Amino acid sequence: MRTVVRGLLLAGVLATGLPAALSTTAPAAAEAGTGAAARTAGDYDLGTIRSSRKHSGHAKAKLWITSFSEKHFQAYGSLYDLDRHPGHCASIRAEFHYLKGGSGRSPERRFCASYGRSRTGYLLESRGEIRRVDLRICVADGRRGPVSHCRTETIRDEDLAW
Structure with missing residues (x-):
């Protein structure tokens, strides 16, 4: 992309x-966002999801998704690190539940705010058609440390039929 x-x-x-x-x-x-999919008319704006608060802040993500009928489902948007500690980062990951059974995880995306930058783009993509996606946003300890204060948002196709 x-x-x-x-x-x-x-x-x-x-x-x-x-x-x-x-x-x-x-x-x-x-x-x-950098590396994120170009927004199309059929994409859904799901607003903002947030981690639970840590002692000095939280992580949040602006979320857009493609249709569940796409061959490769995509979740994309902007990831924000809103924790004041320099060693804390925002983290997002998706777990895809496939139509033909089984599940798979996207690589985790992390963003650590520095020098006044407040956001970065992300793209999480499935390897086939899915029936459900679980998006997990967390506060992470540094670029490679453990995650905590997570919140998981489950999105299904029937949730989008407004």
């Missing part, structure tokens, strides 16, 4: 010049 975004930026630069390319393509990529 990064290659596609880079290709779009490069094509925009070649066709219209740098300022025009940044004004049209970059906001969409920045809104979805």
Whole structure:
């Protein structure tokens, strides 16, 4: 997906010049986050999910998902580290429950705020069609330490039929 975004930026630069390319393509990529899927009309905005609070803050994620009928389901958005301690990070992971049985986990994504940056993009993608996804957001101790103060949000296709 990064290659596609880079290709779009490069094509925009070649066709219209740098300022025009940044004004049209970059906001969409920045809104979805680095490496995240481009938002389409069929995607669902599920708002914000938060971890439980730790003594000085919490983690939160802005969440967008694709349709459950997609061959590869995607959850994407922005991940925020809202814990004031420098050694704490925000962590998000998805567990996918597949239509044909079994489950699988996405790689964990972590973000540790530093130098005034408040968010980073994330993309969690399944390897096939799913019936349910469990998104787990936590506060993590550093980039490799254990996670705590987690909250899990379960999303099913029937939950989206508003």
